[in-house]
Amino acid sequence: MSTLRISQLAERSGVPASTLRFYETAGLLPAERTASGYRQYGPDAVERLAFISSAKLLGYAGPRGAVKVFTHARTRAAFDRVIDALHHRLTAEPEETLARGMCFPTRWDPFFKDVMTLADVYRYPTRHFDFHRRQLTLGSGDH
Template sequence: MGAMDRQTVHEDYERARRTFHQLLDTATAAELTRPTNGTRWTNEQLLWHMFFGYLITRVLLPLVRLFSRLPDSASRAFARLLNAVTRPFDLINYAGPCGAVKVFTPRRTAAAFDRVIDSLTRRLAAAPEEFLARGMHFPVRWDSFFTDFMSLADVYRYPNRHLEFHRRQLTLGGGETPVR
């Protein structure tokens, strides 16, 4: 995949930040409880799941660094194991946002989103160029944006793709007074 354009990824993170805040800032209480298009979540739950894509990226970065130092067979076996437990993962992946929105208000979610974006931006800026090409095998059954092998650069790009995909499933925009 060639050299990574860090500035483009940084700009994508900032665009995602603006988009996420705009979605949360303009959503009404009624819109947040409305079902989404194509998922079993409400808009609020799907927004939290979109945020979770950035959270999981922070977890994936050290995992990729670790497995990139091991023989290829290690990450291949790990990906096979994770693919084998896709059903429990799917249940947790669904239930997580359902519970999270009971604890995280839209305001708290927005603040946490900012902290995660800032963290990813700092990590990307500090990552040595040669590390960005290192990678590992991924459980392709867990997420449609996971490919069999992903470099660290691919992982940094992942959450923005995840957010944009799910953004199209939101059913916001009813014209009521936004939640503050």
């Protein structure tokens, strides 16, 4: 199969042309342009569309989809919700349960310690998310 124009790809794949243009804009479906400006899709376009459709069925939007859905403010709000839920669970645990510990592989993550109690494990994601939240919101101007 050689190249396909947008109407041909839409017909072959069952995906509307408007969606194909959106996928191109999002960087998910590359298209070349003819001298007259028509889109031409390569031979892997049908397979790529099948993958995108499968990923959508699984609820995966991918990193580019996430950027469109999760702005800086929404990402910060999502991190805040997770952190609040972890803090709530941490305060609900009895002290004797929180004191139990086990060994952790420190080479996996800079926030791991040689031995971590359950309290440490509960606090780990909040530290980790706080760290990444700060990374993701630097210079966003909306914090």
